[in-house]
Amino acid sequence: MLSVRGLHAGYGEAQVLHGVSLEITRGAVHALLGRNGMGKSTLVRAMMGLSTPRITAGDVMLGETRLNGMAPHRIARAGVALVPQGRRLFASLTVGEHLTILKPASARHGWTVARVFEAFPRLAQRKSHRGNQLSGGERQMLAVGRALMADPSFILMDEPSEGLAPVMVQALEGVVALLRDEGLGVLLVEQNLYSALAVADRVSVLEGGQIVHSAPIAESPAETLTRFLGVH
Amino acid sequence: MRAVFILAGLVALASMPLLLPSYQLGIASEILIFSVLAMSVNLLAGYAGRTPLCHGAIFGTSTYVVIIAAAAGVPVWAACLLGVAAAGGLSVVFGIIAVRTSGVYFLLLTLALGLIIWGICLRWTGVTGGENGLRGDLRQGWLADSQRLYWLILVVGAVLTFAMWRLVRSPFGLTLRAIKDSPSRMAALGHDVPAHLFAAFVASGLFAGAAGALYALFNDFVSPTTVALPQSVEGLLMAIVGGVGNILGGLVGAFVLIALEQFVSAYTERWLSVLGLTAIAIMLFAPQGLLGLLQRKSQ
Numbered sequence: 001m002l003s004v005r006g007l008h009a010g011y012g013e014a015q016v017l018h019g020v021s022l023e024i025t026r027g028a029v030h031a032l033l034g035r036n037g038m039g040k041s042t043l044v045r046a047m048m049g050l051s052t053p054r055i056t057a058g059d060v061m062l063g064e065t066r067l068n069g070m071a072p073h074r075i076a077r078a079g080v081a082l083v084p085q086g087r088r089l090f091a092s093l094t095v096g097e098h099l100t101i102l103k104p105a106s107a108r109h110g111w112t113v114a115r116v117f118e119a120f121p122r123l124a125q126r127k128s129h130r131g132n133q134l135s136g137g138e139r140q141m142l143a144v145g146r147a148l149m150a151d152p153s154f155i156l157m158d159e160p161s162e163g164l165a166p167v168m169v170q171a172l173e174g175v176v177a178l179l180r181d182e183g184l185g186v187l188l189v190e191q192n193l194y195s196a197l198a199v200a201d202r203v204s205v206l207e208g209g210q211i212v213h214s215a216p217i218a219e220s221p222a223e224t225l226t227r228f229l230g231v232h
Numbered sequence: 233m234r235a236v237f238i239l240a241g242l243v244a245l246a247s248m249p250l251l252l253p254s255y256q257l258g259i260a261s262e263i264l265i266f267s268v269l270a271m272s273v274n275l276l277a278g279y280a281g282r283t284p285l286c287h288g289a290i291f292g293t294s295t296y297v298v299i300i301a302a303a304a305g306v307p308v309w310a311a312c313l314l315g316v317a318a319a320g321g322l323s324v325v326f327g328i329i330a331v332r333t334s335g336v337y338f339l340l341l342t343l344a345l346g347l348i349i350w351g352i353c354l355r356w357t358g359v360t361g362g363e364n365g366l367r368g369d370l371r372q373g374w375l376a377d378s379q380r381l382y383w384l385i386l387v388v389g390a391v392l393t394f395a396m397w398r399l400v401r402s403p404f405g406l407t408l409r410a411i412k413d414s415p416s417r418m419a420a421l422g423h424d425v426p427a428h429l430f431a432a433f434v435a436s437g438l439f440a441g442a443a444g445a446l447y448a449l450f451n452d453f454v455s456p457t458t459v460a461l462p463q464s465v466e467g468l469l470m471a472i473v474g475g476v477g478n479i480l481g482g483l484v485g486a487f488v489l490i491a492l493e494q495f496v497s498a499y500t501e502r503w504l505s506v507l508g509l510t511a512i513a514i515m516l517f518a519p520q521g522l523l524g525l526l527q528r529k530s531q
Contacts, residue, residue: 048420076422084420090413093406101410102421104403150422 001025002047002080002154002185007058009046016042016053018209024154024185029176031188031200033229039209040189041085044158047187048082049075062154081152083143085159085189089131096127098142102149110151119178120145137168144175154185161192173198193225205229245386249379258450259494261382263486264389265446270470270482271396272439277468278477279400280432281412282338286326286346287440288463293349294319294444295454296360299368302448308370312445319441320434322349327433331426334415346464353456365455368448375449385446392442397479399435408432440467473514475521484522 002024009017016039024030034040042053047060049072060067067075076082090098096105099113107113117124120141126134134142140160147155157176161169169192176199179186190196196203197217204214205228213220213228248260269291277283294315301311326345333341353360360366375381399405407428411418415425448454457463466489474485492510497503518525 050416050420071424072416072419073422073424076420082420084417088414088417090410090417092409092413097406097409100403101406101418101423146421 001061001063002187003061004043004047005059005061007043007046007060008056009042009053009058010056011042011053015056016209017046019058020206020209020211021058022187022204022211022214024187026153026185027180027183028201029180029186029188029199031190031196031203032206033190033193033196033203033225034206035191035229038206040206041158042209043206044082044085044156044187044189047075047156048072048080076150076152079151079153081147081150081155083140083147083155083157083160085162089134089139089142089146091132092130094128094130095123095134095142098131098146099149101146111148113149116145116148119148119175136164137171140164140168140172141175144179148179152184154187155179156187156189158189159191160188161190161195169195191229193222193229197222197225242390246383249382254378257378257382259490261378261385261450263483263490264382264385265443265450266467266470266490267483267486268389268392268443268446269440269467270474270485271393271479272436272443272482273467274471274474274476274479274482275396275400275436275439276432277471278475278479278481279405279408279412280429282331282334282429282433283468284330284342284433284436285339285461285464285468286330286342286349287436287467288461288465289346289349289459290319290322290326290437290440291444291447291467292353292454292459292463293322294441295448295451295458296353296366298445298448299366299370299452299454300359302368302370303366308375308449311370312449315445315448316438316441319444320438323434323437323441326437327430331429331433343461343464346459346461350456350459350461353459361455363456365453365457368452368454370449371452381449385450388442388446392439393479393483396439400479404428404431469511471521473511473521475523475525478521478523478527481521481523488522 004020004022007017007020008015020043022030032040046053046055049067049070055068062078062080065078099116105113122138123141123145126138160172164172173195176186176188188196188200200217202216203220203225204211205225207228249257252260269287273284273287297318298311298315301314302308306314326342329345330338330341354362407423411425411428419425470485470489471482473488474483475481489507492507493503496506514522
């Protein structure tokens with residue numbers, strides 16, 4: 001289990017997270033909803049150990065291992081992968097190269113290039129294209145595929161549907177469901193309420209740096225969530 | 233097709249001693265040596281996104297060590313290995329200090345480290361000869377013949393070029409390119425970015441050291457000028473002119489800058505201004521260097 005316990009974090013003097021706690025279990029999707037500026041990306045960055053924000057109190061735990069204070073590459077090697085907001089591919093690398101950064105093309109264990117291409121056939125057709133030559137949907141698929149090549153147990157997806165056409169958002173929901181079926185624990189950070197509701201097992205709402213709602217999907221009717229999110 | 237071009241290029245280079253008089257052969261030797269230095273700079277600047285200004289110091293340290301060791305009675309081949317080892321040791325120290333910085337901080341830090349070496353070479357007169365430098369006694373026997381020396385430099389240069397080419401095409405090279413794009417993203421993917429940059433720094437320093445050892449054989453003289461900032465700038469400029477991010481760019485850059493220097497200085501004392509203007513024009517109109525421009529035209 002990947003858990004966040006009473007996390008306080010911020011940038012310099014500005015505290016953004018005020019005692020956030022949540023849990024992500026394997027084989028389940030935990031959607032984290034919230035409007036812009038509520039601290040969603042700050043939470044993801046803090047969980048990955050990226051240099052900013054600074055954690056001032058609380059813990060990020062992977063099983064019994066405390067992750068805060070660990071370098072990002074160690075957190076990634078421990079089994080937590082990040083699909084960053086805006087996809088953030090490597091502009092000068094091809095699709096094939098993105099997938100072989102972590103593991104050689106000849107690797108036969110865990111996630112392999114062939115398995116990623118099987119999950120995302122469109123990427124196989126675009127194998128020689130560079131990251132900056134792909135459409136938004138393809139970039140998202142590649143960002144997920146790249147993260148999977150680390151054979152993670154947990155995957156943090158920061159606003160993956162941002163800027164995608166509705167048909168691609170639907171395809172993305174299929175990808176998230178596939179990851180869950182593969183046994184991964186998924187933290188799906190979203191502003192898109194309906195996309196999150198389509199695949200989530202549990203929903204939390206972050207507001208003003210605090211969790212104001214956290215419940216299984218069955219106990220999180222859309223009407224309640226829209227009230228928190230201010231969407232209609 | 234590419235193999236044919238490379239083979240033809242190697243044959244053309246190998247035939248130089250049969251075609252060129254002694255003076256021009258010396259220039260050709262110099263081009264080969266400085267192309268290795270430029271490639272070593274390119275390894276960091278073009279692939280890892282860290283632009284160093286200390287490679288002249290690493291290069292020159294190797295030259296000093298080769299000349300001092302040979303003067304102390306060490307066989308020339310062993311002195312050359314000692315020179316490369318010294319360059320590697322220096323790179324380890326520089327790398328530990330520099331790899332956690334980037335951008336202008338990396339540039340200035342490596343500049344300062346290079347200046348320290350220059351200061352040591354200038355002031356430690358008992359060992360380095362100070363401003364007077366040190367004259368070696370390396371060009372004896374087999375090495376006295378400039379043709380044979382050229383072929384030796386060509387063979388070693390070709391091996392080093394192949395090694396750097398393999399390195400940038402290896403998974404390690406791929407990782408460096410991705411780090412150049414985004415170090416934080418690579419860290420989030422599970423890569424120890426400082427460790428990779430450190431390894432790249434040391435590898436680059438070893439190649440610069442090998443170039444410095446060849447320079448000791450070629451020049452048989454070393455002075456603080458060899459480790460001074462202009463040497464580092466020249467190596468960087470050669471890499472930029474030839475094409476940053478393309479290993480063979482170093483060869484093209486070294487050829488263009490050294491040939492231009494020789495040609496223009498025969499006509500005017502203001503050859504440095506001409507070199508500067510040429511470099512500015514290339515950076516403005518061919519930011520990917522001359523090889524990058526050629527590749528773009530051919531596409």
